Amino acid sequence: MTKPIEVKQDAPIVINRTATKSYALQESAIVKWSLITISLLFLALFLILPLITIFVTALEKGWDTYVASITHPDALAAIKLTLTVVLIVVPLNTIFGVAAAWVITKFNFKGKNLLITLIDLPFAVSPVIAGLIFILLFGAQGLFGDWLFANDIKIVFALPGILLATIFVTFPFVARELIPLMQMQGVTEEEASISLGASGFKTFWLVTLPNIKWGLLYGIILCNARTIGEFGAVSVVSGHIRGLTNTMPLHIEILYNEYQFTAAFAVASLMSILAIITIIIKNIIEWKAKEV
Amino acid sequence: MSIQVQNVSKRFGSFQALSDISIDIESGELIALLGPSGSGKTTLLRILAGLEGLDEGAILFDGENITGVSPKERKIGFVFQHYALFRHMTVFDNVAYGLKVRPRKERPSKAEIAKKVNELLSLVKLDNLADRYPSQLSGGQRQRVALARALAVEPKVLLLDEPFGALDAKVRKELRRWLRKLHNEFHVTSIFVTHDQEEALDVANRIIVMNNGKIEQIGTPDEVYENPKSPFVYDFLGNVNLFRGRLHNGKLTQGQFEIDVPTYLDSHEEAVGYVRPHDIHIEKVQTSNDTVAATIVHIHLLGPVVQIELKRDDIDEYLEAEVTKEHFNQLGIKKGDIVYIRPKQLKVFIPEDFSI
Amino acid sequence: MELTLKKRNKKTIIPGFSLTLGYTMLYLSIIVILPLSMIFFNTFSMSWSEFYETISHPRAVASYKLTLGTSLGAGLINVVFGTIIAWVLIRYEFPGKKIVDGLVDLPFALPTAVAGIALATLYSPNGWVGQFFDFKIAYSPLGIIIALTFIGLPFVVRTVQPVLQNLSSEVEEASASLGANRIQTFTKVIFPELLPAMITGFSLAFARSLGEYGSIVFIAGNIPMKTEITPLIIMTKLEQYDYVGATAIATVMLIGSFLFLFIINIIQWVTNRKFNQH
Numbered sequence: 001m002t003k004p005i006e007v008k009q010d011a012p013i014v015i016n017r018t019a020t021k022s023y024a025l026q027e028s029a030i031v032k033w034s035l036i037t038i039s040l041l042f043l044a045l046f047l048i049l050p051l052i053t054i055f056v057t058a059l060e061k062g063w064d065t066y067v068a069s070i071t072h073p074d075a076l077a078a079i080k081l082t083l084t085v086v087l088i089v090v091p092l093n094t095i096f097g098v099a100a101a102w103v104i105t106k107f108n109f110k111g112k113n114l115l116i117t118l119i120d121l122p123f124a125v126s127p128v129i130a131g132l133i134f135i136l137l138f139g140a141q142g143l144f145g146d147w148l149f150a151n152d153i154k155i156v157f158a159l160p161g162i163l164l165a166t167i168f169v170t171f172p173f174v175a176r177e178l179i180p181l182m183q184m185q186g187v188t189e190e191e192a193s194i195s196l197g198a199s200g201f202k203t204f205w206l207v208t209l210p211n212i213k214w215g216l217l218y219g220i221i222l223c224n225a226r227t228i229g230e231f232g233a234v235s236v237v238s239g240h241i242r243g244l245t246n247t248m249p250l251h252i253e254i255l256y257n258e259y260q261f262t263a264a265f266a267v268a269s270l271m272s273i274l275a276i277i278t279i280i281i282k283n284i285i286e287w288k289a290k291e292v
Numbered sequence: 293m294s295i296q297v298q299n300v301s302k303r304f305g306s307f308q309a310l311s312d313i314s315i316d317i318e319s320g321e322l323i324a325l326l327g328p329s330g331s332g333k334t335t336l337l338r339i340l341a342g343l344e345g346l347d348e349g350a351i352l353f354d355g356e357n358i359t360g361v362s363p364k365e366r367k368i369g370f371v372f373q374h375y376a377l378f379r380h381m382t383v384f385d386n387v388a389y390g391l392k393v394r395p396r397k398e399r400p401s402k403a404e405i406a407k408k409v410n411e412l413l414s415l416v417k418l419d420n421l422a423d424r425y426p427s428q429l430s431g432g433q434r435q436r437v438a439l440a441r442a443l444a445v446e447p448k449v450l451l452l453d454e455p456f457g458a459l460d461a462k463v464r465k466e467l468r469r470w471l472r473k474l475h476n477e478f479h480v481t482s483i484f485v486t487h488d489q490e491e492a493l494d495v496a497n498r499i500i501v502m503n504n505g506k507i508e509q510i511g512t513p514d515e516v517y518e519n520p521k522s523p524f525v526y527d528f529l530g531n532v533n534l535f536r537g538r539l540h541n542g543k544l545t546q547g548q549f550e551i552d553v554p555t556y557l558d559s560h561e562e563a564v565g566y567v568r569p570h571d572i573h574i575e576k577v578q579t580s581n582d583t584v585a586a587t588i589v590h591i592h593l594l595g596p597v598v599q600i601e602l603k604r605d606d607i608d609e610y611l612e613a614e615v616t617k618e619h620f621n622q623l624g625i626k627k628g629d630i631v632y633i634r635p636k637q638l639k640v641f642i643p644e645d646f647s648i
Numbered sequence: 649m650e651l652t653l654k655k656r657n658k659k660t661i662i663p664g665f666s667l668t669l670g671y672t673m674l675y676l677s678i679i680v681i682l683p684l685s686m687i688f689f690n691t692f693s694m695s696w697s698e699f700y701e702t703i704s705h706p707r708a709v710a711s712y713k714l715t716l717g718t719s720l721g722a723g724l725i726n727v728v729f730g731t732i733i734a735w736v737l738i739r740y741e742f743p744g745k746k747i748v749d750g751l752v753d754l755p756f757a758l759p760t761a762v763a764g765i766a767l768a769t770l771y772s773p774n775g776w777v778g779q780f781f782d783f784k785i786a787y788s789p790l791g792i793i794i795a796l797t798f799i800g801l802p803f804v805v806r807t808v809q810p811v812l813q814n815l816s817s818e819v820e821e822a823s824a825s826l827g828a829n830r831i832q833t834f835t836k837v838i839f840p841e842l843l844p845a846m847i848t849g850f851s852l853a854f855a856r857s858l859g860e861y862g863s864i865v866f867i868a869g870n871i872p873m874k875t876e877i878t879p880l881i882i883m884t885k886l887e888q889y890d891y892v893g894a895t896a897i898a899t900v901m902l903i904g905s906f907l908f909l910f911i912i913n914i915i916q917w918v919t920n921r922k923f924n925q926h
Binding site: 057200 | 662663668671673679686736746757759760766767852859882901
């Protein structure tokens with residue numbers, strides 16, 4: 001046996017494009033800087049200024065008003081409801097996403113493309129329609145309306161309706177993040193694990209999950225952001241009962257329409273902070289995933 | 293462990309991957325499954341491992357029918373073509389995996405696992421890389437990790453899918469030698485898939501040549517190389533010159549060639565003669581009338597064997613001949629020379645019997 | 649619907665097929681198939697004339713035009729600027745690039761209602777930006793386009809970016825070595841490679857725009873016939889307990905969206921064949 005060869009054959013080669021660019025592939029400095037300026041101006045107008053508006057308006061009347069706005073009982077109730085929705089919807093969608101990605105990427109079966117289309121469907125459906133369909137099912141005049149009324153079960157204009165509508169809008173996120181990733185990874189590592197005597201559950205836990213963890217987390221983060229912020233679908237099914245069925249975005253709407261701008265933007269600023277945190281976590285995940 | 297493959301067939305949709313395959317493998321053999329891609333060799337290997345189901349037939353390990361048994365319970369070690377190392381585990385954890393996932397009752401203690409893994413790692417000369425991740429290893433190192441991982445579960449059969457396929461030529465040669473050495477030490481029945489005839493001839497003690505889901509020939513490297521049973525085997529194992537001609541009165545005629553083939557005395561039909569490059573006799577001066585003239589087109593001088601490309605003068609066909617350097621120097625020929633050639637040994641196949 | 653394993657993997661050793669397929673189908677049935685079928689079920693319970701009258705009401709028709717027009721406008725703006733932004737983020741170095749790159753995801757992360765009130769405030773006649781224009785931005789179709797541009801931007805940037813990243817510099821060098829100038833190289837070599845991604849980005853943004861509600865209601869002004877988008881018509885009908893009318897309009901929207909996705913798929917198929925024949 002000879003000495004192990006020390007060449008890292010598949011070591012990733014990182015090339016900094018801009019650093020290695022030959023002269024012929026550079027635009028002139030004028031073109032470059034005008035493109036950068038256009039981009040930054042565009043982003044300023046559409047992203048940065050709106051973000052600043054939120055915080056400036058929220059704090060316009062001072063810190064005390066701000067704190068009062070976000071500690072108002074209705075605001076707290078909205079925050080609590082939103083958290084409840086997140087705690088139920090996100091885990092459900094995560095399990096669904098993993099199961100759907102598993103069946104789609106590890107097996108071949110008839111109707112697979114149909115299944116993928118069904119998973120993509122919510123992206124083509126307006127959130128308002130997402131709310132409408134649950135009214136048609138469970139509303140007073142809906143398909144199950146009489147039965148639900150007779151049994152005194154409330155779905156629409158109550159928490160279950162909000163959950164259903166939110167799930168409809170947010171369930172694709174985890175699955176869509178995982179499917180391409182697991183497709184790329186194939187089944188050989190799972191096969192190797194099983195050929196070495198591991199059970200199906202151990203294979204998933206020890207081999208599949210560590211391989212997909214960043215993608216999974218990424219999907220969860222996106223799903224979470226949309227769950228917190230979903231407005232149209234929830235607006236239809238919630239019934240806007242203050243302190244009871246108002247999620248944070250709905251609470252913002254009510255405050256805004258009542259010209260309580262400072263209060264509206266105060267709650268909005270909380271959600272913006274959550275959004276910024278989401279983006280930061282997302283970037284950390286991307287950075288981690290690249291490392292692996 | 294001995295292995296019997298009995299009348300195994302397998303279809304993928306409309307594609308017949310294996311048709312009626314039967315093989316007997318004795319305990320301790322080192323077998324090469326040789327064939328071009330799509331010949332069914334990898335499918336057969338995966339069926340042996342239990343990674344793929346079969347449509348008909350049976351697989352017996354030591355006389356026991358294990359056709360429906362899961363890969364877990366087959367006591368096999370499988371080395372995947374692209375290694376399938378667990379990318380998020382270190383080399384150590386990869387090798388330890390098969391022991392760690394055993395049910396609690398059968399699982400060795402942590403110390404025992406560590407001892408076993410370290411033994412294996414020193415066997416594959418990777419002890420100093422135990423903490424590395426697969427992405428930090430070279431192809432040859434990954435291959436050895438895969439091998440150590442498969443050996444850790446003490447398999448009764450070692451199955452290797454194109455074990456050297458993804459490696460460069462030099463590493464490949466080393467690992468080949470090393471696999472044979474390993475096999476000599478452990479004597480575990482081993483089967484490897486390859487499309488490289490040189491690899492099969494070099495490593496295996498028996499070769500199973502496959503094509504289109506069927507077995508073309510089973511035999512020792514010597515047998516299949518020296519005495520191919522079909523044109524396919526002839527063609528697949530090494531270079532070959534084709535003499536497409538006509539059989540008549542026990543002679544194969546092509547152009548000015550008339551070659552004696554006494555076994556086909558009564559046949560009068562189209563036939564193809566197969567001649568290995570080293571079975572082409574070359575002379576500078578015509579000594580008998582069973583030779584034909586040819587022009588040297590190219591001489592490839594490298595190593596102990598000289599390859600000579602020739603163009604026949606009687607018909608528009610090219611030939612390849614091989615002579616030793618010594619003989620080449622004795623002949624004293626150069627590019628552009630006219631020489632006289634004849635096949636020293638020729639095997640005739642009648643095309644209707646075989647489809648190439 | 650028939651969902652059975654193809655023969656190929658009937659005896660696959662990867663476990664969990666029935667479990668995961670069963671769970672997936674159950675979930676989809678409860679969340680998607682059953683509820684969505686209600687739309688068509690309810691529509692079929694309407695008479696044709698009733699249905700036609702609802703969907704061809706001038707207010708509804710005006711909303712279709714508005715929704716399509718503003719979605720198209722915002723989509724085109726995003727294709728142009730989104731591609732420029734993607735280009736700048738991949739090809740150039742400048743201070744603050746990392747932050748800008750992260751910020752592009754803001755529309756994905758920020759609740760639509762929050763974006764809606766922020767944009768409405770910013771572009772209202774006395775807002776920071778609105779005050780500089782002597783025509784109305786908020787409370788006009790222009791405002792809707794602004795909101796949809798905000799919503800759709802990351803779709804274009806994030807689909808074009810990876811394609812640009814993976815574009816081999818060799819083809820550009822080849823083009824330059826063959827005597828092409830920078831503009832020729834861009835239009836003849838880079839642009840064709842980017843086009844499929846641009847179309848994908850556009851269609852994702854456009855599809856999202858067609859159904860968008862949250863960010864628009866605050867900035868649109870919601871004046872019937874002028875700035876009333878189709879999802880808002882559904883909303884209004886629902887508030888008047890006109891479920892039948894709402895369902896009819898929803899049917900039009902769904903069919904419109906599916907038709908659009910179908911056409912886009914064909915276009916993508918054609919461009920992929922044209923530019924990426926391997």
